[in-house]
Amino acid sequence: MTPTSPFSVGQGLRFLPGLVALVIAALTLGSAAMLWGRGTGLTGLGPSDWAAVRFTLTQAALSAVVSCLLAVPLARALFRRRFYGRNALIALLGAPFVLPVLVAVLGLLAIFGRAGPVNLGLTALNLPPVSIFGLQGVVLAHVFLNLPFATRMLLMSWQEIPAERFRLAASLSMGPRAMAWHLERPMLVRVLPGAFLAVFLICLTSFAVALTLGGGPRASTVELLIYQALRFEFDLSRAAKLAGLQFGLCAAVTLLVARAAFPFLHDAGRGAALTDLAFAPEGWRRLGDGAVIAMAVLFLGLPLLAVIWRGVPGLADLPQGTTLAALRSVLVALASAGLCVTLALTLSLAIAARGPGHRLLEIAGMLPLATSALVLGTGLFLMTRPWAPDSLALPVTVLVNAVLTLPFLIRLLLPPARRVTADYARLAGSLGLTGGAALRVLYLPRLRRPLAFGAGLAAALSMGDLGVIALFASERTQTLPLLASRLMGAYQMQAAAAVALVLVALSFALFALLDALGARDVDA
């Protein structure tokens, strides 16, 4: 006997998930194959290219190590302390993931830049100033962007330690040190490698940070070199070679991450804390936790405040084209979110139904992790070259952003989709509820919350994108991040900050609006 597949899309739509998977595979692997063929392997890569590979790996490793090391005390402090604004702070930790990279860079420049408060303080103390450019700047920005992400990942794992274990430890009169050794150390050993790899992978494809804070022969990432080869040197074969190389790097790391979870997204860490505060150690540990939390708030909050501080005066005098750029950005974000959610839902439902080939679908959904904005962009540039790529800038941006966000959305949608299938697929089947009706009556309402959250996430990520758009865009297809980066490049910092402020406001508004669509409790 064989159990019948619990959910089948209607006859006409049965091949849709497979088709989606094929398109994704064609985009990702097709780009890679095309680049590889075009670039004729690795011959002809110069010393500066290998320097970029070294820099890419070094900065990604450093960023991941620092983010994870700082996340341990921060997550622990958040886990075992209750204080006013704790939930707000944890919610805020989700923000940098959708924060436009350029906005983060502008904020960091304001605080750590040459004329920023940090260097003013150092000068006042007769200490040499620090530069935000080069390796340390790139790592600083990556830590700013990924520390919150790593913290939420760890915080969630802390909360998953059963409360009974803490009670048992307390009943055995274990002190804080023994508890850390017996309860927290095994969890960290299990979770940290995954957190490290996830941050490492994200930093491996860093483009906007390297574009603004790196550059030059000693601080260029591979992504940046691809961009320069295509955009300034018009050297297609070099760009293709570099893109092939980047794909190889990402694919290798993706294979390692495939098994690690990304448990960071939804509701992670909101609310729950150490259930019995009697176990939270007092004394200097309490002070230490307070200091860690305060420093995290300053490190993460000050740059954002600086963007507001610098941007507000410029709002009255926004540069020409801001409105149009904003409109383009919003449309691109909405289209990309719609496309990404549709693709993710199609694949997630098919994977959850465990029909034939569901493992292949799952792999297809993870493939985009092995690519990057510039790799896909270069591939599409080569494919669309006969038809004037700059007129396709916006559609290509929509497509690339949707595909790159897909793995995150699948990880977000798959667990609840599996739950709905496990709980209700039989009832739906017995009532003849299949195909489009099942989607409308069962899956869409029950997945409303993660769908709305995912749409918000995809929209905000696409809104802040400064990757593929930089490759294709012309004056006529300028988006907000592109406008801000051009203003920065022209050292019009106040105008750049004002545009960045508009960008971040629109991003978060879009995220909040879409996320709010799922706020209603469908069962009440």
Place this chain on the structure above:
Amino acid sequence: MLTLDKLDLRRGAFGLTANWTAPAGERLALIGPSGAGKSTLLMAIAGFVTPTSGRILWQGQDLAGLSPGSRPVTILFQDQNLFPHLSLAQNLGLGLSPDLRLSRADRQKVDAALARVGLAGMDKRKPGALSGGQAGRAALARALLRARSILLLDEPFAALGPALRAEMLALVGEVATETGALVIMVSHDPRDVQGFAERTVVVADGVASAPQETARLFADPPQPLQDYLG
């Protein structure tokens, strides 16, 4: 008439055979130890499990190849019989039209079915606001609307107390009489079986044996049933 024709359900170490018939309108109970395959047999009749060999027929028609929703079957599961995000009216409406496009006449039927099981006026409630007994009544009201020839009960009332369970079984009896349905009920409780079922199938040791009159079966239980009753 339901015919289980040399039916064989097999998966790994699990195996169950059945070879018997049950007439339309009868009340049948399946009793036996957990894991013997009572639920699996219901799932096969409902179309959620494909037999390894043998046939399941209703009025001479082979049910193989019919999807669960198009079989002459209504099934009540142990739990999750109602969608929590739909109102009672919508949950019942699914019994008339799976895509929930309901005519005015359909709505009146839904209201009448709710009234019939004692839930009049609760059409806008969501399942979360119901007691266990009320949820069972709502699921039975939908069975009434679907009016299929076979009603399968996979212990939907197991979480209710004995008095409420007896009440629900009485309601099942009324629904079955009104729709003329053959009822097949899985049960762990000999008293439920004796109070409800005309004939009983003992499911043990890989066999769902042919139905026997309940009273006679319990008067002189065969060895597997004796082992189960203790």
